Amino acid sequence: MSAWTGLGGFVGDARLVAAKDLRIEWRARTTLGQVLPFALLVLVLFGFALDANRPTLRLATPGLLWMTVLFVTVVAVQRSAAVESADGARRVLLLSGMAPAAAFVGKAAAVAVQLLVVEVLLVPGVVLLYDAEVESVPLVAATCIAATVGLAAAGSLLGAVVAGVRAHQTVLPILLLPVSAPVLIAATRAFADGFGTVAVEGWSWIGLLAGFAAANAVVGAVVYGPLLEEA
């Protein structure tokens, strides 16, 4: 019974942190006002880069979409880490007495929600701009969820690594993008099946995305405490 109470407290704390971050986001309207236009801009620029060639664009849609999501992840994680760096918020988080793992889960969940909002709008975006067609909605949805959880976990952890240092804007992409390579590969392959551009077994990639998400979530939950204390 005490284990259940502990779990309830953990989930409650995580929800508290996630709600705090999302409330700050909502009041600042950064996702809506800056991140979404940025994502749309990247889609348009990819169109120029590939010479607006419809067959090429349709074939490259899964890769271009996930590249855009990776860029957005960098921006979202930077915002999320900046919230804790300002006004000594990290100290307050430590002094609140909640488990650091709960704070990590809350931070990652808030980033995941923002990424999902962007993805939900990017998919119609590529349908309109690149002539892509969604063939399997469940596969596309499952890929979005699995990949987003992994990106949010790895991103929130690396965001905490560079939080509070002067060069954090340039260091974060160097750290996050190579580690995210499996997400780009797996989500692109799964989307290629979901969009019907290439005949591959999309569902088999979901397992890899889930493995990535689980591994990074576990590492994050374990080392977030030391990071909060010393970084």
Added chain:
Amino acid sequence: MTPVGSLATPDEALVASYLGGPARTGSRFTFWLGLATLIGLAAVAALGLLAVPADDVQGDTVRIIFVHVPSALGAYVAFGLTAVGSVMWLWRKSVWWDVTAHAAAEVGVLLCGLMLVTGMLWGRPTWGTYWEWGDVRLVTSLILFLVMVGYLSVRALGGDATSVATRAAVVGLIGAVNLPIVNRSVNWWANRTLHQQSSLTEGKLEDLTLFTLFLAFVVAAMAICWMMVHRFRIGWLERQIQARELHEAMAARRAEAGR
């Protein structure tokens, strides 16, 4: 020269440096090790370039394995050491392991770069292209290289040594945890292209080739040890200087207060 193992705590090192202890990274051991390594490198170059016969299938390009394979193995060993050092820092706050992790990462990035360059140089005549996306080991190694470059950039951020050590250790840990996932994803992804896996030495190796390769491994191990010892001592001395600066500042404040 003070042997590395005798510096048990930074405080002892502090006292030693106040007493005018040597602030050098070389010692009698590293001198002889360095000399032996240089002779070994000359021997590998002479054997590999002149004595070893050209391969039946690959011709002269096979000679690059004397650099490529030892540096690949060395890079993976060094990165493994960084991963262990990262865990030991996070778990035990061991300064020794932290300095070792940093030293190993620098040596590893050097060797990994050497491996990638020699791999590409070999790939051009063999595969007809510098970069073969179908080769899982090559692609995985490049991603590992980029992760470790990120690790070094975190190391270079500066600031409090404990804080930098923790940040870097987390990056090292994330790199180590994600490496198998990167390898798996690249493997699945590359195999759909129906490319052959790395078509390394299929022809039978001559005895002299095998001997030279073995010698190259030994010499590479010696070179890595030499670089590691020097890089470790530099890191250790850096820690001492930081501790000493803090110590001096504290002494100055105490002197002011007790005036």
